[in-house]
Amino acid sequence: AQSVTQLDSQVPVFEEAPVELRCNYSSSVSVYLFWYVQYPNQGLQLLLKYLSGSTLVKSINGFEAEFNKSQTSFHLRKPSVHISDTAEYFCAVSEWRGGGSEKLVFGKGTKLTVNP
């Protein structure tokens, strides 16, 4: 069964600084990888996803993540963060099983706090 490890539970940064949120996964088969974001008192929203093709994927608000198969990682990065990026970020993995994928498994989350 797949599993996800988010190495940092909390990441405080200053506005306009770069940030990296780390995610490692474990699986014996091909995977799909996701980053979800949860703003305070809201549900989760998809930030970006890797299904196939280019290993570097980007979101519309400046985040990017790179799928590294050899290191089983999918770290999330942003070169310059904004106060509005303050949220909790969840990495998730879904195993590809031929006809489709099931069971999206989440990491425990990383709380990103952007300070002025």
Next chain:
Amino acid sequence: NAGVTQTPKFQVLKTGQSMTLQCAQDMNHEYMSWYRQDPGMGLRLIHYSVGAGITDQGEVPNGYNVSRSTTEDFPLRLLSAAPSQTSVYFCASSTLFTGELFFGEGSRLTVL
């Protein structure tokens, strides 16, 4: 489009009471699932379904029942609530192909 709709948004129960959290989606998604979110624990999968009439257990199924009689609905039942079931519950759905989940707004349950 309403997307994924969960009711109720808030509920307080006494230990031993039963209740059902409702979840409905209007996107014709095959896959539906229930997660619970607890501080420091992330989201943990309770039960999931890949189509009408098919359900399976996730990581933390004990104390919860589900059924899937239609594509649209996936209710979660607590038969005898316990304080350990105090949590925020999220319903989510997707097509089977991508695993990209669409979440409801959550239901906050407190068991006294």
